[in-house]
Amino acid sequence: MSSSRISTNKKAAVACNNCSLSDLCLPRGLTKEELVRLESAIDKTSKIPKKDYLYRRDDPHQAIYAVKSGAIKTSLSTLDGEEQILGFYLPGDLVGFDAFANSKHSCDAQALEDTFVCELSMSSFHELCGSIASMRNGMMRQVGMEIGREHQLLLTLGQMRTEERLATFLTGIAERNQSRGFSAREFYLPMPRHDLANYLGMAVETLSRMFSRLQEDGIISVNHRLIEILAPERLKSLGHHQCR
Amino acid sequence: MSSSRISTNKKAAVACNNCSLSDLCLPRGLTKEELVRLESAIDKTSKIPKKDYLYRRDDPHQAIYAVKSGAIKTSLSTLDGEEQILGFYLPGDLVGFDAFANSKHSCDAQALEDTFVCELSMSSFHELCGSIASMRNGMMRQVGMEIGREHQLLLTLGQMRTEERLATFLTGIAERNQSRGFSAREFYLPMPRHDLANYLGMAVETLSRMFSRLQEDGIISVNHRLIEILAPERLKSLGHHQCR
């Protein structure tokens, strides 16, 4: 039941320096010397097997994690056994800010597929934030982006109809892939329908129908989790509630 | 249209030291000397008249604000003229973290009534965070609480029925008042129905009906914005989706 990570390698296989995610993740804006300090602080890379938890609610805040490959979902579980998914974290994303309030995690983080994460222990984190201004700024930027994503999701859940929610989500994923050097046109979704429906605040059946509708309209092509965006502009224009 | 603050007083009328909000806001955990430094960094207290903006989207990130009295709402506006309210900030709350991502505010912040805020300029903020560890930690705690509030709202919008949303909101306000030394039983809501309905993701009419329903059931007493909670336990038990 508890967080059971295996295949822990002392020292990251790839230095931050050489990591393909370096400009998405923390290193952006650090000097060469600072980068060396960050790298030596990243004490290990862990493999989280599919369905295992990276951490659970009330676990002590041990580290900030950077997703290297795979995907993580965070969620809140209620007493009556329901859950609300809060976010999906893809390679280059940082996870773990939810524990800032009281040094205990306030949600669960689970691997959607076999996932590798870099760990920056909280003691290293504090030390680096205390001594390197650009590290502090980079961290603040990341926290700000996290808050921004949550604001966007609140807008989605509060204002949009179901078709628009899915359209907005798909364009978001496409842009994210683009910025990571992957295809914005064709990609695999890392999460099952069940999770995506929950995240977008609708029933699985409704989500499925919306996928079908977008496909019938010739906007996307759906093959289970493989999505091809045929008409990116039309997809984007379905998102009426874009921020001014 | 733009942010027009008036009645700016050089130097806060009440020092952080003596401020009734001190243990809710930043000072918690600071030594006497650190507190003096924080106080001297808080260069002014501003009055934001009702309906004026504290800041707007795309404004440069000039300060972190602490609400001393009154109330602030933050919101996202869409191109087609709709809005999603993201949060209500009451005395003791900190506002302005939304600009961490790129040094520009990513939402609007508007006064619901005449409001006084303390301003900690970003330059002071950076200086204090760089030199005082407990200041850094206090700030992280605040950011964590902000993220926690947003998670709670996502759960509310994603999982709850309308009556439950209102019940959860009201118990939350009651607890907040309690922790601030005000009555948890009787209080004025600072926001109009329109804003509360938007925040809770429902139509004003539905919100009004839910108020009426809770009143008919003898759980609360409603007189416009004056709310009296008659049966706190029953109200709380309507919130089925409490976190485990």
Added chain:
DNA sequence: AGGAATGCTTGATGTAGATCAAGCTTTACT
């Protein structure tokens, strides 16, 4: 003080999306 505008409530009606139900496909397990 008087009138207009805003805010709130209640009732009647319509509908987007939930729920229920069933079949099919893919993945997981022995």
Added chain:
DNA sequence: AGTAAAGCTTGATCTACATCAAGCATTCCT
């Protein structure tokens, strides 16, 4: 390989809530 269990889709029905409509109360403005 064969069977069980998940995962996904489509159709039929139902309902919680939105929308439309109207009236009253309160606040704002001159």
